[in-house]
Amino acid sequence: MTIDSALALLEPRFGSRLSRAQAMREAHGRDESYHEPHLPDAVIWPETTAEVAEIARICSEHGCPIVPWGTGTSLEGHVIPLRGGVTLDFTRMDRVLAVHPEDMDAVVQPGVTRKRLNEELRDTGLFFPVDPGADASLGGMASTRASGTCAVRYGTMREAVMALEVVLADGRVIRTGSRARKSSAGYDLTRLFVGAEGTLGIITELTLRLHGVPEAISAATCGFPDMDAAVRTVIETIQMGVPVARIELLDELTVRGFNGYSGYDMPEQPTLFLEFHGTPASVAEQAEMLGEIAAGHGATGFAWTDKPEERTRLWEARHKVYYAQQSLRPGARGYVTDACVPISRLAEAILESRADIEASGLIAPLVGHVGDGNFHIVLLIDPADAAEQAEAERLAGRISERALRLGGTVTGEHGVGVGKMRYMSTEHGEAWQVMGTLKRTLDPQGILNPGKLVPGN
Amino acid sequence: MTIDSALALLEPRFGSRLSRAQAMREAHGRDESYHEPHLPDAVIWPETTAEVAEIARICSEHGCPIVPWGTGTSLEGHVIPLRGGVTLDFTRMDRVLAVHPEDMDAVVQPGVTRKRLNEELRDTGLFFPVDPGADASLGGMASTRASGTCAVRYGTMREAVMALEVVLADGRVIRTGSRARKSSAGYDLTRLFVGAEGTLGIITELTLRLHGVPEAISAATCGFPDMDAAVRTVIETIQMGVPVARIELLDELTVRGFNGYSGYDMPEQPTLFLEFHGTPASVAEQAEMLGEIAAGHGATGFAWTDKPEERTRLWEARHKVYYAQQSLRPGARGYVTDACVPISRLAEAILESRADIEASGLIAPLVGHVGDGNFHIVLLIDPADAAEQAEAERLAGRISERALRLGGTVTGEHGVGVGKMRYMSTEHGEAWQVMGTLKRTLDPQGILNPGKLVPGN
Structure with a gap:
């Protein structure tokens, strides 16, 4: 009834598709976040549902933890096998x-x-x-x-x-x-x-x-005099029902990093990245509506990128924004937050958080899926500096608490994993206990990704 | 530990907001479906969440069933208190x-x-x-x-x-x-x-x-030479990404009932009822795209109703389609089905069901939310004729089984209630047992709407 007794059954069964090699265990002991690694006892590469079921039966009988693994790109320690056991790497499925x-x-x-x-x-x-x-x-x-x-x-x-x-x-x-x-x-x-x-x-x-795939796609960037103007533009866009496909906010700091890292030359001001999908006529109309709304909030410098290769470059660069942000402080590690609030409270959530950060002296650029009310402030800290680490934790805590106070959630899209456990009781109250009850009902031995998400797990 | 002991506590507590009057119990003993009524022992009109919680605590301790009640318009017997107890009528909340x-x-x-x-x-x-x-x-x-x-x-x-x-x-x-x-x-x-x-x-x-509220709204009806042409039009519309707001199918029989009941004069053929929402330009473009798709499938007689009052009349009439269908056989009762399939299988699901019905000799008009793959065949039967009742049950069973065979569900929108329980094991397999497990976890006494939805409830 141990991990070892489970492995004694699993090893002969999966042969070379089970590895206990240190390097392999290390590769599956952490995700892309700052959370402390912990190694699985073994990694298995299942190829069929029946094999996964067999592994579950064995692990269930022997009380051996199971952690499913996709690409390891989670950001809150989701795939870290806190209590060892087997990691199921799904790259062969x-x-x-x-x-x-x-x-x-x-x-x-x-x-x-x-x-x-x-x-x-x-x-x-x-x-x-x-x-x-x-x-x-x-x-x-x-x-x-x-x-x-x-x-x-x-x-x-x-x-x-x-x-x-x-x-x-x-x-x-x-x-x-x-x-x-x-x-x-x-x-x-x-x-x-x-x-x-x-x-x-x-x-x-x-x-x-x-x-x-939309018949027509058009992308644009658009700068604003301040954060509030950018956020007001987003709110109005959503309210008018403009079916914008992407509406992303970068603050001036992120734009600075973006320029340096990806070779752009945008004015360093709060900037929306936009994309419109539809028929040619509808894309043109959406763009025109957005232009009017943005102008009403003092927007400057709409830059259109209709050519597919320019658009691709823009969004690829956007997807690398985390590295662009990190380039603002070489050698720093990013402490990523993930607040999401009702959009009416977005400006407040952002501005209060920035005031907080300014007082701390840390560099912390922002990027946001603002159409959803979701934004990421990345606190750039020296990984060797415990005081900075503590300060980042304090600031991240205040960002999360603020999100809850404003009717939102501490995680818009990254998930709970290890990193957001501490807020779950505040966010959900008694409902979190209900989650724990459901967990214990479906997984009475607690073998599935233990230590994550629910109380007492 | 009985319904009576629960009522002994609830009666003094809720006074005139608790009724055991026969008429009130009868009014809460059935829904709009053909399912056998059963009376609650009492009806309570709670006014606050705290009162509902108090009722739940008492009923939980005494094993007294609770059935929540909104307007009683459910179609599968959901609100019928199969085991008596108290019905919570929410009209005061x-x-x-x-x-x-x-x-x-x-x-x-x-x-x-x-x-x-x-x-x-x-x-x-x-x-x-x-x-x-x-x-x-x-x-x-x-x-x-x-x-x-x-x-x-x-x-x-x-x-x-x-x-x-x-x-x-x-x-x-x-x-x-x-x-x-x-x-x-x-x-x-x-x-x-x-x-x-x-x-x-x-x-x-x-x-x-x-x-x-969309800036512009436009509605239309459009007739087709046959069912397949109408369904093909729907599939292409969805695939082209035309953001149609409503796309409803009425078969020739339903159109006949609709004409007679609501005073329209449409050709008796499979007909789509459409509505477009958006800016004036986008509504015009959507309508044009739909016109082209429909013409490609032999559509005839697009009739536009841009005036708000005409649109309102059309959709109000559409909402009364059940009564329009019933008017095809005065005195008949409608046995309503609710299959929903992947839209690629919609024509097949409809045409096979109609062939079945034709062989039976029953009158059974069809209306469908075809953009979702959901359609209702209403089997019109003489409520006094047990043979017709049995035949309707057999045909409805075949419609449900066909929906499952084609990768769909036996209920697109009406729910399980009493009427669809018999199909749940086939539709969900082992997952239905998991539903039962979750139910017993959150409601170990089985007091919440007993007899519905899950196994062993």
């Missing part, structure tokens, strides 16, 4: 099982990454819009309820996942949802597993909603 | 608590109906789009995951509900979700209670997402 162009959905294994899926869709006229920046696995994206730059128009993984196949802690395999676009047939188990971070079950197959 | 125009959300009590909410929103430039036909309560709509004619554009109650306050079986009050537009902070309890039909908790407050 990476097939696109079916694409249904007429129904605009695709069925994939959890190891398929979002870019891979979009490559496979290239000739179908369809695309998968959820775009967290990293080329994450779709199983991981579902597990953290990922979103990103296109969520304002296309929604998050909550909307994108239609159905799942899930292996439960005891090895039972269930299917949730269907390929029908809606259903009232009972509890929404699909959305219970989306965002559960592998603590309720292991996702082994996903059915995802796709969208038609 | 009918306040719109807050409207946040900048964030485009509203906070309401569960007894507010969708039309009431839209009246309150009249001066805000916002509206609530979920529209199941009946002027149902928003608590009831959330509990059945209702949708209706606008779901193709605006989503169902799954997308519309941002946050909930819920009283659990043991009287604990929890809040799920927040007013932030997205979150990755743990299990999606909001969507666990949406569609749970009152079996997991009692909804006492809802935060709902609103939408901007």
Whole structure:
């Protein structure tokens, strides 16, 4: 009844697809965050749902923790095996099982990454819009309820996942949802597993909603005299129902980093990055409406990038914004926050946080999916300086508490993992205890990604 | 530990807001469906969440069933108190608590109906789009995951509900979700209670997402030579990404009933009812695109209704289509089905079902929210004729089985209640057992709407 006794059964069964090599364990002992690594006892590369079920049964009997692994790009320590056990690396379950162009959905294994899926869709006229920046696995994206730059128009993984196949802690395999676009047939188990971070079950197959590649796409950047003007523009845009596909805010600091890192030359002021999808006429109309709204708030310097290669360059650079921000203080580590508030409170949330940071003297650029009310302040700290680390934690804590006070959430898209556990009781109150009850019901031994998300886990 | 001992405590506590009068019990003993009525022992009209929590605590201690009641417009027997107990009538919890125009959300009590909410929103430039036909309560709509004619554009109650306050079986009050537009902070309890039909908790407050009233609205009807042509038009429309706000299919029989009942004079052929929302230019463009697609499938007789009063008349008539269908066979009772399939299988699902029905000799008109793949065949039967009843059950069973075979669901929007229980094991397999496990965890005494939705309830 130990990890060792589980491994004694798993090792002969999986042969070279199970590794206890130190290097492999280290590669699976951390994610992209600053959270303290911890090594799994072994890594297994399953190839089928039946194998995952078999592993679950063995681990369940022997009390051996299981952590599912996609690409390791999580940002709150989700995939760190805090109590050892086995990490299931899904890179060998990476097939696109079916694409249904007429129904605009695709069925994939959890190891398929979002870019891979979009490559496979290239000739179908369809695309998968959820775009967290990293080329994450779709199983991981579902597990953290990922979103990103296109969520304002296309929604998050909550909307994108239609159905799942899930292996439960005891090895039972269930299917949730269907390929029908809606259903009232009972509890929404699909959305219970989306965002559960592998603590309720292991996702082994996903059915995802796709969208038609828009006939026309146009992108723009637009500078503002101050943060409030930029945020007001966003609020009005959403309220007018302009179906903007992307509306991203970079503060002046981030623009400075962006210019230096990616070779742009934008004025250093709060700037919106925009993208419009639709027919040529509708894209033109959306752009015109946005131009009017922005002008009303004193916007300057609309710069259009209609050429596909320019757009690609712009968004690729946007996706590297974390590195651009880090370049503002070479050698620094970024302490990333993820507050999300009702958009009416966005300006307040941002401005109060910046005042706080200014008083601290830390450098902390901001980027935000502002159409959703979600913004990331990245506190750049010297990893060797314990005082800076403590100060970053204090400031991040105040950002989170402020988000809750303003009716929002401490995590818009990164998830809970290890890093946001401390806020869950405040954010959810008694509902967090209910989450714990559900967890213990579906995973009584507590073998699924222990130490994360729920109380007493 | 009986219903009587619970009532002995509840009666003095609620005075005139508790009724054991036969007429009141009868009014709360059935819904709008054909399902066998059963009377509650008492009806209570709570006024606050604290009162609901107090009732739950008492009923939990005494094993007394609780059934929440909104307007009684459910279609699968959801609100029938199969094992007696108390029905909580929410008509006194009918306040719109807050409207946040900048964030485009509203906070309401569960007894507010969708039309009431839209009246309150009249001066805000916002509206609530979920529209199941009946002027149902928003608590009831959330509990059945209702949708209706606008779901193709605006989503169902799954997308519309941002946050909930819920009283659990043991009287604990929890809040799920927040007013932030997205979150990755743990299990999606909001969507666990949406569609749970009152079996997991009692909804006492809802935060709902609103939408901007479109600048321009245009509606049209359009006839087709056959069903397949109409369905192909729908599939292409969705694939092209035309953001149609409503796209409803009426078969020739329903059109006949519609003409007679509502005083229209449309050609008796498969007909799409359409509505476009947007700016004037985008509405014109959508209409043009739809016109081209429809023409490619042999459509005839596009009729436009741009005047608000004509549009209102059209959609009010559409909402009375059930009565229009019933008028095809005066004195008949409608046995309503609710299949929903991937849209690529819609033509097949409809045509096979019609062939089946033709062989039976029953009159069974069809109407469908075809953008979602959802259609209702209404089997018109003589309520006194047991053979017809049996035949309707057989045909409805085949429609449900066909929906499952084609990758769909037996209920797109009406819910499980009593009527769809028999299909749940086939639709969900082992996942249905998981639903039962979750139910027993949150409601160990089984007092919340017993006999519905989950196994062993």
